[in-house]
Amino acid sequence: MSNRPLLVFDFDGVIVDGMEEYWWSACLACLRLSAADGMRHQVPNRVPDGFRQLRPWIHHGWEMVLMASLLQERDGLLQRIGVDAFVAAYSEHCRQALEARDWSPQQLQEALEHVRHSAMAEDRSTWLNRHRPFAGVPQRLRSLASEGVDWAVLTTKGRAFTAELLDAFDLQPALLFGHEAGSKPDVLQRLIAEQSLCGFVEDRLATLETVLATPGLRSLPCFLAEWGYLRPSDRQALPQGVQLLALTQFAAPLADWT
Numbered sequence: 001m002s003n004r005p006l007l008v009f010d011f012d013g014v015i016v017d018g019m020e021e022y023w024w025s026a027c028l029a030c031l032r033l034s035a036a037d038g039m040r041h042q043v044p045n046r047v048p049d050g051f052r053q054l055r056p057w058i059h060h061g062w063e064m065v066l067m068a069s070l071l072q073e074r075d076g077l078l079q080r081i082g083v084d085a086f087v088a089a090y091s092e093h094c095r096q097a098l099e100a101r102d103w104s105p106q107q108l109q110e111a112l113e114h115v116r117h118s119a120m121a122e123d124r125s126t127w128l129n130r131h132r133p134f135a136g137v138p139q140r141l142r143s144l145a146s147e148g149v150d151w152a153v154l155t156t157k158g159r160a161f162t163a164e165l166l167d168a169f170d171l172q173p174a175l176l177f178g179h180e181a182g183s184k185p186d187v188l189q190r191l192i193a194e195q196s197l198c199g200f201v202e203d204r205l206a207t208l209e210t211v212l213a214t215p216g217l218r219s220l221p222c223f224l225a226e227w228g229y230l231r232p233s234d235r236q237a238l239p240q241g242v243q244l245l246a247l248t249q250f251a252a253p254l255a256d257w258t
């Protein structure tokens with residue numbers, strides 16, 4: 001492990017915009033899960049507005065599969081109550097929707113990862129092309145080395161898919177942790193015990209709040225990536241310890257971020 005300070009980055013919504021792929025793979029995972037019931041759905045090409053609106057609440061990959069199912073359901077819960085009411089009790093509504101379908105998070109996650117593995121094996125370039133790095137972000141990550149800083153990726157995505165994408169963008173983080181490594185606060189706790197961390201950049205405010213409430217991580221500089229999948233209210237009244245990071249600021253030297 002290097003002695004250089006480490007800056008840790010979330011992946012989806014911070015380094016890469018994979019909205020097209022999230023929708024496509026979540027729909028295919030739904031198809032896979034529904035095939036047993038004899039149900040057939042088309043995968044709509046266009047990402048529905050509802051999916052984009054729901055994305056900021058999504059924490060784990062399996063939730064995308066559930067959202068794709070809810071969005072394609074006729075006269076279902078989401079259609080009846082709308083996105084705003086759904087996200088007002090997001091966890092409870094997810095629980096109800098899983099129960100109604102007799103699905104488990106693990107089953108959904110496996111279906112999603114199966115779709116991604118198949119897509120990578122069958123047509124890697126088409127799968128990769130459903131993702132876009134955010135403008136200027138890869139260049140900025142590469143330039144961190146000149147400031148004496150190493151960078152790492154910490155994501156709830158599978159490690160193998162993240163590694164493929166990083167490779168396609170010609171990005172080589174010092175460390176890479178997928179969901180297999182444990183929760184983000186747990187991984188950060190292990191890292192901070194071993195080396196100096198100069199910050200965590202993430203686009204999910206709830207994750208930053210959990211990190212700051214974790215013993216040993218209270219003083220970790222936390223940055224909310226403004227260019228990512230933010231909820232409409234996230235920019236207002238940020239909790240103490242969380243700083244909003246705009247792309248222009250991200251492009252500036254690290255010493256000027258705070």
Ligand SMILES: [Mg+2]
Nearest residue numbers: 010012013203
């Ligand atoms: Mg994210």
